[in-house]
Every structure is written in structure tokens, then in C-alpha cells.
Amino acid sequence: MASGGGDNELEVSNKQVIFKDYVSGFPKESDMYLKTNGTIKLKVPEGSNGLLVKNLYLSCDPYMRNRMKKSTDSLVPGSPIVGFGVAKVVDSGNPKFKKGDLVWGSTGWEEYSLITDFQNLIKIEHTDVPLSYYTGILGMPGLTAYGGFYEVCSPKKGEYVFVSAASGAVGQLVGQFAKLLGCYVVGSAGSKEKVDLLKNKLKFDEAFNYKEESDLDAALKRYFPEGIDIYFENVGGKMLDAVLLNMRTHGRIAVCGMISQYNLEKPEGVYNLMHMIYKRVHMKAFVAFDYYHLYPKFLDLVLPHIAEGNIVYLEDIAEGLESGPAALVGLFSGLNVGKQVVLVAQE
Amino acid sequence: MASGGGDNELEVSNKQVIFKDYVSGFPKESDMYLKTNGTIKLKVPEGSNGLLVKNLYLSCDPYMRNRMKKSTDSLVPGSPIVGFGVAKVVDSGNPKFKKGDLVWGSTGWEEYSLITDFQNLIKIEHTDVPLSYYTGILGMPGLTAYGGFYEVCSPKKGEYVFVSAASGAVGQLVGQFAKLLGCYVVGSAGSKEKVDLLKNKLKFDEAFNYKEESDLDAALKRYFPEGIDIYFENVGGKMLDAVLLNMRTHGRIAVCGMISQYNLEKPEGVYNLMHMIYKRVHMKAFVAFDYYHLYPKFLDLVLPHIAEGNIVYLEDIAEGLESGPAALVGLFSGLNVGKQVVLVAQE
Numbered sequence: 001m002a003s004g005g006g007d008n009e010l011e012v013s014n015k016q017v018i019f020k021d022y023v024s025g026f027p028k029e030s031d032m033y034l035k036t037n038g039t040i041k042l043k044v045p046e047g048s049n050g051l052l053v054k055n056l057y058l059s060c061d062p063y064m065r066n067r068m069k070k071s072t073d074s075l076v077p078g079s080p081i082v083g084f085g086v087a088k089v090v091d092s093g094n095p096k097f098k099k100g101d102l103v104w105g106s107t108g109w110e111e112y113s114l115i116t117d118f119q120n121l122i123k124i125e126h127t128d129v130p131l132s133y134y135t136g137i138l139g140m141p142g143l144t145a146y147g148g149f150y151e152v153c154s155p156k157k158g159e160y161v162f163v164s165a166a167s168g169a170v171g172q173l174v175g176q177f178a179k180l181l182g183c184y185v186v187g188s189a190g191s192k193e194k195v196d197l198l199k200n201k202l203k204f205d206e207a208f209n210y211k212e213e214s215d216l217d218a219a220l221k222r223y224f225p226e227g228i229d230i231y232f233e234n235v236g237g238k239m240l241d242a243v244l245l246n247m248r249t250h251g252r253i254a255v256c257g258m259i260s261q262y263n264l265e266k267p268e269g270v271y272n273l274m275h276m277i278y279k280r281v282h283m284k285a286f287v288a289f290d291y292y293h294l295y296p297k298f299l300d301l302v303l304p305h306i307a308e309g310n311i312v313y314l315e316d317i318a319e320g321l322e323s324g325p326a327a328l329v330g331l332f333s334g335l336n337v338g339k340q341v342v343l344v345a346q347e
Numbered sequence: 348m349a350s351g352g353g354d355n356e357l358e359v360s361n362k363q364v365i366f367k368d369y370v371s372g373f374p375k376e377s378d379m380y381l382k383t384n385g386t387i388k389l390k391v392p393e394g395s396n397g398l399l400v401k402n403l404y405l406s407c408d409p410y411m412r413n414r415m416k417k418s419t420d421s422l423v424p425g426s427p428i429v430g431f432g433v434a435k436v437v438d439s440g441n442p443k444f445k446k447g448d449l450v451w452g453s454t455g456w457e458e459y460s461l462i463t464d465f466q467n468l469i470k471i472e473h474t475d476v477p478l479s480y481y482t483g484i485l486g487m488p489g490l491t492a493y494g495g496f497y498e499v500c501s502p503k504k505g506e507y508v509f510v511s512a513a514s515g516a517v518g519q520l521v522g523q524f525a526k527l528l529g530c531y532v533v534g535s536a537g538s539k540e541k542v543d544l545l546k547n548k549l550k551f552d553e554a555f556n557y558k559e560e561s562d563l564d565a566a567l568k569r570y571f572p573e574g575i576d577i578y579f580e581n582v583g584g585k586m587l588d589a590v591l592l593n594m595r596t597h598g599r600i601a602v603c604g605m606i607s608q609y610n611l612e613k614p615e616g617v618y619n620l621m622h623m624i625y626k627r628v629h630m631k632a633f634v635a636f637d638y639y640h641l642y643p644k645f646l647d648l649v650l651p652h653i654a655e656g657n658i659v660y661l662e663d664i665a666e667g668l669e670s671g672p673a674a675l676v677g678l679f680s681g682l683n684v685g686k687q688v689v690l691v692a693q694e
């Protein structure tokens with residue numbers, strides 16, 4: 001794409017977080033590096049229908065780990081990390097967006113980005129909430145929780161719901177949706193602090209620290225003596241295996257993620273799939289993209305709940321683009337408490 | 348239940364196949380024994396609404412292995428094996444059935460049975476087909492194939508369908524349903540004879556002998572270079588793991604059975620469930636009971652196809668009640684070619 005600007009156009013420095021090379025095992029901060037000597041013109045190249053945006057918030061999401069290994073959908077070594085974010089339009093070559101608009105969607109880990117792929121780029125219409133929410137409760141994780149819980153699980157009042165990684169970006173919302181519907185909800189998390197938040201702030205009926213349970217099957221039997229109707233799966237491996245032993249007839253498992261498996265050279269085996277047959281279990285994997293058409297309906301549901309305080313949302317905000325690599329890597333050891341966001345710039 | 352008959356009622360000998368004790372590992376013929384010294388009166392006890400039936404055909408089905416281990420749904424040691432069968436009513440205490448009616452449903456492995464549980468007992472209305480078909484294509488396995496393929500998999504013309512244990516009671520029908528719909532269908536089985544039948548008699552597009560494939564993933568890639576839309580799962584374990592690597596986006600897996608796992612002390616691990624997320628796979632376990640309400644609709648579909656020769660059905664009929672234990676045990680080493688039936692008596 002040819003640069004169309006003249007010399008008089010504003011060219012500014014553009015710090016970037018660069019993806020170094022494909023990752024195996026746990027990602028490390030050193031798999032990324034900060035590049036500080038880049039510049040960018042704050043203008044869309046002539047003839048492009050792109051958007052030049054100033055990135056405000058970047059989102060750290062577990063799925064990003066999968067793009068760090070070599071595949072058809074990999075991040076590009078030597079280029080900035082790509083992920084979800086909230087940004088402000090600085091210059092627009094696209095009639096659907098104008099300077100000053102706020103958007104959320106796929107962007108680069110850098111101060112300014114040129115966005116040319118508008119698939120799933122959404123203009124932000126409601127700004128009476130924290131803008132960072134569009135990386136979480138009002139963004140991809142929120143739509144994930146909504147689609148996964150309501151569409152995949154077909155929940156009914158009074159059902160028994162289990163959520164793993166329950167204080168995370170998606171889990172905390174699933175649990176609150178389930179409570180609002182009148183379900184019994186238990187969450188698992190990896191620290192006492194998170195368990196306390198689940199019980200006291202997020203209003204789960206019960207919560208437990210999986211790291212303190214030597215026998216996950218026994219833990220689940222303690223919290224679900226009648227069994228589990230709905231499991232919202234965020235972790236995989238041993239937890240899934242224990243859940244399968246405790247599903248009720250016609251139980252549903254929404255497979256959102258398997259964060260415990262992403263960094264293993266060889267994933268753990270799951271041994272209890274036969275219990276799917278005994279209980280006629282329905283297990284469906286999905287991604288938020290499958291439910292983008294429901295985004296307006298989702299906002300209609302969730303915005304009033306936020307305004308009325310029926311739903312709260314925990315965020316863990318790291319300040320500055322340079323804090324991005326540590327924040328992203330921290331997801332995989334559970335350092336974040338709530339949705340992990342990186343604040344790049346105030347609006 | 349008190350016997351209400353007088354001494355002048357006909358009492359006949361009643362050979363039985365008795366379940367000896369709970370089984371671990373592969374079931375053996377010696378886990379059952381033939382009891383030849385029993386007798387039965389060919390009359391329903393006074394006051395009972397039961398049916399006294401003469402058993403004609405007994406069905407050998409893989410799920411029966413699960414009832415041989417100790418559970419809430421176990422067979423009773425010292426009592427006859429219980430399974431599906433076709434029988435003729437000799438005496439009836441139930442106004443819905445009369446002497447001479449033919450029925451299929453749950454019965455005992457014996458010459459005559461007193462049936463008192465009418466759940467899922469179905470009167471046979473169409474007798475212009477082999478009666479043994481009501482243990483297979485027109486019975487529980489047929490309804491399993493129908494519900495699993497049409498209801499669970501939502502198949503579309505042109506889709507890529509893989510069926511494991513494809514020459515078995517259920518698999519052979521799934522493949523034929525898929526061909527009638529215009530799908531591309533590949534089946535796996537455990538012998539050259541079965542592979543030949545799949546290709547030549549059952550009209551599968553392709554078939555392979557899984558025992559001759561050292562790399563199941565490579566075998567599936569050979570037959571499904573574009574990937575698999577629908578997997579009809581009958582075997583579990585390594586086959587499922589290989590299939591998961593080859594599913595297409597929004598692929599569906601109907602979990603009907605996992606016969607490779609039923610006799611293992613510890614089931615095999617399944618390692619590739621993360622691929623469910625990459626491809627948003629939908630995996631649903633089911634049993635025929637879930638689709639009993641569709642039985643009339645199923646017959647409307649399948650009876651004309653049988654009459655016109657569009658669907659054929661392979662049966663492996665063992666003669667005599669005493670051949671039952673070997674026939675049942677043979678399922679788990681794949682000795683049967685087609686639906687395994689035991690002929691107890693001609694009508």
C-alpha cells in the first residue's frame with residue numbers, strides 16, 4: 001500500500017510490542033519485546049478505506065496463546081502482537097467511521113494502528129460505562145459468556161451450574177448470568193482471594209480453590225451432591241475429567257476454553273468420556289464469533305444490569321503498553337484477578 | 348407374585364442363559380451359563396397385567412457390557428440376561444396385547460418370559476420383513492442410527508461422513524442413510540471381509556480396516572483430505588482422538604458408543620479435545636430411548652427403502668439359545684459380521 005501523505009503530515013513515534021518467535025511451552029515475557037524506535041503518520045494512506053486509530057485499551061485473552069504457535073492462524077514473528085482492544089479513530093478512509101469514533105475489535109499491540117480488516121470491528125455507542133469494559137464484559141468475553149451460557153447451554157431456572165476459571169473475564173459473567181436466572185452456581189479458581197471474590201462480590205453460591213483439592217471428583221461431589229446440569233468449561237484436562245463423572249442426565253458442557261492445556265507439550269488425557277453416553281451429555285465448543293449477530297440483544301440485556309448494579313465486573317488493569325507482555329504471560333499462571341486489560345492511553 | 352394357575356395348566360421346560368456374576372475386563376462365555384432344568388407355566392399369573400411370551404430372536408448389543416458391571420443398572424447375578432428381543436404373546440393380562448401378537452422390546456434370555464415392564468415394548472405391525480429385523484434395522488439399533496444421524500448430526504447433502512464400527516448393527520444403517528442423503532461416506536471396520544461388504548454391498552464410498560492402519564490420523568487424512576463434517580462414534584479411544592484432528596469447522600460428533608473402551612480396566616485417554624475449540628465441534632451423546640417418539644416417522648422412512656431394496660441389512664444369526672453367550676462375547680472381538688442376533692425359536 002503506497003503512502004499517500006505529504007511531508008507536512010504529522011508523524012509520531014509508535015511504540016510496539018513485537019512477537020519474537022513461535023512459542024512452545026509456557027509463554028515468557030521474552031517471547032515479546034518492546035520496539036520504541038518506530039514512527040507512524042497519523043493519516044490513512046491515500047486510497048485506503050482503513051482506519052488510523054489510537055489504541056486505548058488492549059485485551060489479554062487466553063486464546064492468544066494458540067496464535068503464538070505455528071499454524072495457519074499464527075501471529076507473525078517480527079510484527080506486533082494482535083488482539084482485541086478499544087481504540088479511537090484518528091483518521092478514517094471508511095464512510096462508516098469518522099474521526100473521534102470509539103471502536104472495539106481486532107487491533108495491534110502498539111500506540112497507533114492502521115486497521116484495514118473491518119470484520120468484527122464494532123463502533124462503541126454507549127460510553128456511560130468504563131471504556132475498558134469493551135475488552136471484557138461488553139466485548140468478546142462478554143459475548144462469549146452470553147452465547148456460551150444462553151445459546152449453548154439452554155439453561156433453566158433451578159439448574160446446577162459449575163464454572164471453572166470462574167473469576168476470569170468470561171467465568172465471572174457466566175456465574176452472574178446463572179444467578180440472575182435462578183440457578184445454583186459454584187465456581188472454581190486458583191487462589192483464596194479469587195474464591196472470596198466469587199462468593200462475596202460475584203454472588204456465586206459456592207466457590208473452591210482447585211489447587212487445594214487433591215481429589216477434584218470428591219470436591220465436585222461435595223458441592224454437587226445431585227450432580228451438574230451445566231458445566232462452563234474454561235480449563236480442560238483433569239477438571240473436565242472430574243466433571244464428566246458428575247454430570248446429570250442430559251447435562252450440557254459449553255466448551256469455551258481449556259487454559260490448563262495450552263502450554264503443555266502434550267495435552268493431558270481425558271479418560272471419562274464414556275460417561276457422556278451414560279448421561280447423554282451434550283458438549284459443544286464455540287467462539288464468540290458464532291454469536292456476533294446477537295450483540296445488540298446482548299447489550300440490551302447487560303447494559304441495564306450494569307446500570308442497576310445487578311452485574312459487576314472485575315478488571316485487572318496493567319498500566320502502559322510496556323506492561324503488556326507480563327500481563328499476557330500472567331494469564332497462564334493465574335496472576336490476573338478478573339479480566340486482564342492493558343491501559344495504553346487515556347482517551 | 349402368587350401363581351394363580353391350577354395344576355391343569357401347561358407347564359413347560361424353560362431353558363435360560365443365566366448371568367453368573369459381575370464382569371471385569373473382557374466378558375467370557377463362562378460369565379454366563381445355560382440352565383436347563385427350569386420350567387414355566389404358559390399363563391400369566393392371576394391378577395397380573397403381564398405378558399407371557401415365547402422368545403423368538405434375542406439381540407446382542409454392545410451396551411449390554413455396561414450392565415455386566417456393578418452399577419445401579421446392573422444385570423442380576425443368578426438371573427437371566429436381559430436384553431432386546433422379538434417375542435410372540437402366548438398369554439396376555441394386558442388389554443393392549445393379545446395372544447398371537449408379535450412384540451419387540453426388553454425380554455429375558457430364555458425360551459419363555461413373563462414381561463411386566465411395558466416401557467418401550469412395541470407391538471409389531473409390519474410382518475412383511477424378516478422378524479429378526481426388529482432386533483436390528485427396525486428395532487433399537489435402527490432407531491439409534493436414525494436419531495443419531497438425523498437428529499443429532501443435522502446432516503446436509505454433500506457433507507463428509509465418517510462411521511466407525513461401520514458394518515455393525517447401527518453403523519451400516521448410518522452409512523446408508525448418509526448415502527441416500529447424498530453425503531460422502533467412509534467406514535472403518537476390523538477385517539477385510541467387512542471392508543469389502545461396506546464398499547460392495549452397503550455402498551459406502553470408501554472403507555478401511557483400522558487394524559491395518561498404524562497411523563489412524565494419516566488414514567483419515569487420506570480418505571478425508573477436506574476433513575470430516577460428521578463422525579458417528581461407535582468405538583472411542585484412539586479412533587476418536589484421530590477424528591478430532593480431522594474435524595471441519597462446526598463438525599458434529601454423534602456419540603453412540605465406545606466399544607473399544609468397555610472392557611478396559613482404565614479407559615484410554617483422549618488427548619485432542621482442544622481441537623473441538625479450534626473447529627467449534629459439537630459432540631452429543633444419546634441413546635435410542637431419546638427418540639422413541641420418532642419411531643412411527645422412522646418406520647415411514649425405512650420400510651419403503653427396505654421394500655425397494657434401497658437399504659439392505661446385514662445380520663449374523665446364531666442358532667439356538669445355547670449359542671447366545673458366544674455370540675454376545677464375540678461382539679467385543681468383532682467376530683460378528685453385521686447385526687448379531689440369536690435365533691431362539693421359529694415363530
